[in-house]
Amino acid sequence: MIKHYVVDGMTCAHCKASVEEEINEIPGAQGVxxxxxxxxxxxxxxxxxxxxxxxxxxxxxxxxxxxxEDEATSQV
Structure with a gap:
């Protein structure tokens, strides 16, 4: 499964790394x-x-x- 999201407030590479690190901790998440x-x-x-x-x-x-965009493709 591939899911697309928007994260409000990311402004730098450190923000990106923090978000990716937290999401990678989710059981079942294989990549972010x-x-x-x-x-x-x-x-x-x-x-x-x-x-x-x-x-x-x-x-x-x-x-x-x-x-x-993800919502639109999910409803097709």
Whole structure:
């Protein structure tokens, strides 16, 4: 499964590293790629939920929202 999110508040490489570190701790998450300039985060893996990712992002000190593009493709 591949999920796309937007993280509000990432402004630097340290922010990116914090978000990636927290998400990588989620059981089932196999990879994460965050871009602090756009705020976009892509998480790959199996058996993780949006709430798992939101909790991890909040632990890193940021706010998560669903990427509108991901929602559009999920409803097709």
């Amino acid at each position: 790629d965050a871009d602090f300039e756009s705020g976009r985060v892509v998480v790959t893996g199996e058996m993780f939920s949006d709430s798992d990712v939101a909790f991890a992002v909040e632990n890193a000190g940021f706010t998560l929202r669903q990427d509108e």
